[in-house]
Amino acid sequence: MSASRDRIARPSLPDGFDDSRARERADDPTGWRFSDPERAAVWRAIAERRDIRRFRPDPLPDELLLRLLEAAHQAPSVGLMQPWRFVVVRSEETRAAMQAIALRERLRQGESFDGRAREFLALKLEGIREAPLSLCVCCDRGADDEEVLGRHTIRDADIYSTCLAIENLWLAARAEGVGVGWVSFYRAEDVQDLLGLPARVVPVAWLCVGYPDERPVRPGLEAAGWGRRLPLDELVFVERWGRSLDTRRAPARRTDGPESEPAALPEWWRRLASAVRPGDPVAALRVRDASDDLVKPTGSLGALETLAEQFGLVTGAPPPATPRAGVLVLAADHGIAARGVSLYPSSVSAQVAAAAARGETAIGVLARALGAELVVADVGLAGPRPRGVLDRRVAEGSADMSVGPALEPAMLQQAVETGYELASDLAARCDMLLVGEIGIGNTTAASALLSALTGLPATETCGRGTGIDAQMLLRKQELVATALAVNGLPAAGDPLECLRRVGGLELAALAGALLGAAAARRPVLLDGFATGVVALAAYRTVPALRDYLVAGHRSAEPAHARVLVELGLEPLLDLRLRLGEASGAALALPLVGLAGRLHAEMARFDEANVERAKGMA
Numbered sequence: 057m058s059a060s061r062d063r064i065a066r067p068s069l070p071d072g073f074d075d076s077r078a079r080e081r082a083d084d085p086t087g088w089r090f091s092d093p094e095r096a097a098v099w100r101a102i103a104e105r106r107d108i109r110r111f112r113p114d115p116l117p118d119e120l121l122l123r124l125l126e127a128a129h130q131a132p133s134v135g136l137m138q139p140w141r142f143v144v145v146r147s148e149e150t151r152a153a154m155q156a157i158a159l160r161e162r163l164r165q166g167e168s169f170d171g172r173a174r175e176f177l178a179l180k181l182e183g184i185r186e187a188p189l190s191l192c193v194c195c196d197r198g199a200d201d202e203e204v205l206g207r208h209t210i211r212d213a214d215i216y217s218t219c220l221a222i223e224n225l226w227l228a229a230r231a232e233g234v235g236v237g238w239v240s241f242y243r244a245e246d247v248q249d250l251l252g253l254p255a256r257v258v259p260v261a262w263l264c265v266g267y268p269d270e271r272p273v274r275p276g277l278e279a280a281g282w283g284r285r286l287p288l289d290e291l292v293f294v295e296r297w298g299r300s301l302d303t304r305r306a307p308a309r310r311t312d313g314p315e316s317e318p319a320a321l322p323e324w325w326r327r328l329a330s331a332v333r334p335g336d337p338v339a340a341l342r343v344r345d346a347s348d349d350l351v352k353p354t355g356s357l358g359a360l361e362t363l364a365e366q367f368g369l370v371t372g373a374p375p376p377a378t379p380r381a382g383v384l385v386l387a388a389d390h391g392i393a394a395r396g397v398s399l400y401p402s403s404v405s406a407q408v409a410a411a412a413a414r415g416e417t418a419i420g421v422l423a424r425a426l427g428a429e430l431v432v433a434d435v436g437l438a439g440p441r442p443r444g445v446l447d448r449r450v451a452e453g454s455a456d457m458s459v460g461p462a463l464e465p466a467m468l469q470q471a472v473e474t475g476y477e478l479a480s481d482l483a484a485r486c487d488m489l490l491v492g493e494i495g496i497g498n499t500t501a502a503s504a505l506l507s508a509l510t511g512l513p514a515t516e517t518c519g520r521g522t523g524i525d526a527q528m529l530l531r532k533q534e535l536v537a538t539a540l541a542v543n544g545l546p547a548a549g550d551p552l553e554c555l556r557r558v559g560g561l562e563l564a565a566l567a568g569a570l571l572g573a574a575a576a577r578r579p580v581l582l583d584g585f586a587t588g589v590v591a592l593a594a595y596r597t598v599p600a601l602r603d604y605l606v607a608g609h610r611s612a613e614p615a616h617a618r619v620l621v622e623l624g625l626e627p628l629l630d631l632r633l634r635l636g637e638a639s640g641a642a643l644a645l646p647l648v649g650l651a652g653r654l655h656a657e658m659a660r661f662d663e664a665n666v667e668r669a670k671g672m673a
């Protein structure tokens with residue numbers, strides 16, 4: 057910021073908002089903690105909370121009960137669902153009925169303990185009638201089809217949330233000297249009947265609550281010799297199941313899951329992949345800290361801020377204001393094209409590549425308009441070599457994947473290595489790479505590859521490509537299904553093998569290009585469906601690659617959306633493009649430069665003026 061510019065005081069936020077500063081948080085990351093005595097009290101409540109089974113009859117003040125319920129109600133919950141419901145039971149009659157249920161279930165369980173039955177029956181496991189009140193903590197599970205944020209894959213997350221509410225109440229009760237005893241000897245339907253709970257409401261816990269008539273210092277079951285607290289280091293693994301914290305110790309006792317070995321990938325691929333290092337999250341944080349200082353509400357530049365952070369992650373700095381961009385367009389032909397899956401014959405691939413190199417196709421125009429360096433390379437076209445196109449041909453197109461593998465192993469390796477070299481060369485002159493492809497029939501290959509990688513049926517991975525009609529789409533789907541069956545996919549293939557069997561030369565070269573760019577620590581703007589599927593295949597074997605990938609756009613090819621979800625990438629643009637050639641990536645390029653300019657040129661809040669601003673508020 058120039059010295060002559062007026063300094064802008066950061067306005068303070070109203071109560072209820074996070075008014076901390078990025079710099080403050082960076083200078084003292086521990087600054088959110090409690091004072092020493094407060095922390096000691098929290099730790100004490102955790103260590104000295106006990107399950108209580110003996111109670112005094114003295115009633116609990118209503119006000120105290122309410123505060124305990126407030127503690128429960130402050131628990132975290134999935135999607136802020138707050139599924140907990142509390143039934144306060146004081147009725148002697150109901151508690152007696154509940155005790156009868158618990159005693160019956162206790163005896164039933166006793167029968168299944170065989171050797172330890174006598175020991176089990178000697179334990180006191182409930183205080184339902186002694187305690188002046190019971191709390192039935194329930195979970196309202198809602199309708200089965202109700203979509204709750206965060207409960208999409210884990211249906212029981214609402215039950216977990218309810219348990220957290222119970223723990224909150226339990227800890228607060230301990231601090232207040234109130235005893236809580238959890239009883240789980242019941243069948244849900246019995247409690248549902250007893251309390252008139254609707255079917256969707258599950259009783260998670262029956263809690264006996266009152267002043268304790270015991271003050272145990274350790275768990276009752278431990279005192280009774282039923283069990284003991286396990287050493288923590290037997291329960292903590294490092295990075296993978298079974299790897300003990302203490303490296304000197306043999307594998308921890310509780311190892312019942314074998315370590316799954318990653319699929320054996322060829323040595324040449326592993327060599328290229330090993331050059332791709334994960335980004336630096338600390339550098340990303342530095343960029344975010346700096347973004348938070350700009351004169352704007354925190355996070356208000358949305359995806360542009362994410363983009364700036366991603367550049368930080370990968371390059372250590374926000375995007376340059378005028379990034380030097382290199383566009384790499386790889387061209388090849390596909391044997392499958394002879395089966396009529398496109399509106400155009402294979403010969404068109406070479407013509408388009410030549411026109412692109414002359415700057416006459418969409419990418420030619422866009423690269424010129426954006427001042428980007430365009431490299432169009434033939435990595436596997438068939439027939440005469442197109443003029444002006446960089447000749448790095450690996451083979452005369454790929455084989456027809458509906459009768460056998462698209463590529464021989466040596467072709468796959470050569471194509472990948474070619475793409476890697478092309479990207480490495482270009483990366484040396486550029487801040488970032490844009491990748492795209494030309495190849496009649498390559499959306500069919502990309503669809504097959506996506507099916508192979510994800511198990512999705514051809515009907516969900518095939519789209520209209522160049523604009524085929526419904527009948528051709530049907531043929532395309534059938535051919536993809538055949539190609540998968542003939543090549544033993546998806547069952548028999550690691551991602552690289554999928555790429556070999558149903559990919560293509562430009563797709564393989566693109567995989568290499570992604571690795572080459574990432575190895576040079578250059579972010580990559582992906583184009584549409586084909587580049588996305590290749591990125592997915594490469595990412596599945598090289599997880600660090602994802603740090604480098606930016607989705608330029610979401611294309612009109614329906615399965616592209618699915619690819620982006622699998623990659624976990626949000627597209628910058630959605631313009632219904634379906635052209636390929638890196639044209640969508642190119643259209644997104646200005647956003648990268650603008651994100652960089654905003655980061656570099658916006659004024660920063662004058663922290664010195666903050667207090668004055670607060671005083672005015």
Ligand SMILES: Cc1cc2nc3c(=O)[nH]c(=O)nc-3n(C[C@H](O)[C@H](O)[C@H](O)COP(=O)(O)O)c2cc1C
Binds near residue numbers: 107109181182241
């Ligand atoms: C899900 C759950 C169900 C429990 N059910 C019973 C029960 O039916 N009867 C009982 O006496 N204690 C029950 N307890 C209490 C545990 O036995 C007790 O928490 C454990 O032995 C450790 O003791 P502490 O809570 O005093 O640390 C339950 C605890 C949990 C978390």
